[in-house]
Amino acid sequence: MAPYAEVCYRESKLPQSWKIADIIPISKKNPPKNINKVLRPTSLTPILSNIAEEFVVENHVKPAIMAKIQKTQFGAIPKCPITHALITMVHKWTKDTDGNGATTRVVLLDFCKAFGIIDHNILASKLATLNIPHRIEYWITDFLKHHKQRVKLAHNCTSEWRNIPAGVPQGPKLFLLMIDDIDVTNTATWKFVDDTTMADLECVGEAR
Numbered sequence: 352m353a354p355y356a357e358v359c360y361r362e363s364k365l366p367q368s369w370k371i372a373d374i375i376p377i378s379k380k381n382p383p384k385n386i387n388k389v390l391r392p393t394s395l396t397p398i399l400s401n402i403a404e405e406f407v408v409e410n411h412v413k414p415a416i417m418a419k420i421q422k423t424q425f426g427a428i429p430k431c432p433i434t435h436a437l438i439t440m441v442h443k444w445t446k447d448t449d450g451n452g453a454t455t456r457v458v459l460l461d462f463c464k465a466f467g468i469i470d471h472n473i474l475a476s477k478l479a480t481l482n483i484p485h486r487i488e489y490w491i492t493d494f495l496k497h498h499k500q501r502v503k504l505a506h507n508c509t510s511e512w513r514n515i516p517a518g519v520p521q522g523p524k525l526f527l528l529m530i531d532d533i534d535v536t537n538t539a540t541w542k543f544v545d546d547t548t549m550a551d552l553e554c555v556g557e558a559r
Contacts, residue, residue, distance in 0.1 A: 363489035369400035373503040415481040426544035427523040465545040467518040
């Protein structure tokens with residue numbers, strides 16, 4: 352695989368066979384009563400594609416994102432679990448409202464099916480801001496923009512292949528890059544992958 356992978360990186364393109372995936376629906380409940388609610392799609396990409404993706408993420412994408420990620424991101428960050436986010440939230444809220452009669456207004460955001468709706472053009476523009484080799488940037492873009500999927504229910508029961516216009520592979524690193532610039536003036540923000548919490552202070556007498 353080594354010579355083949357080297358050529359793949361050097362040309363910034365993946366073989367088409369590495370850019371296809373079978374979607375296997377797996378039920379969260381057995382037996383499923385409502386297929387629209389309990390079926391979870393699982394994307395199965397070729398093993399060689401997974402290995403190549405892991406190499407690119409661990410050696411290029413992850414270090415570059417960790418170097419620029421804001422401190423308001425807690426999810427998928429080494430040694431930064433949900434406990435840290437909760438502690439900083441509670442500390443911020445109690446400090447701002449301690450003894451002054453003020454209250455804190457909090458908005459909780461949940462990006463529904465976030466991994467599957469990422470715009471490839473926006474992601475490509477953000478990849479260009481990372482400190483990674485251009486050939487790696489183009490390699491990732493080639494994978495995203497020429498990725499195909501089909502639904503597979505059994506060995507001889509599959510749908511037609513379709514191009515995927517949005518979304519990223521399983522794994523949060525590219526998604527962290529997409530949401531890193533979420534910011535609202537004068538509002539405290541905590542991000543945990545696809546869950547975001549925003550809060551601001553409401554002083555005594557302030558109009559609601």
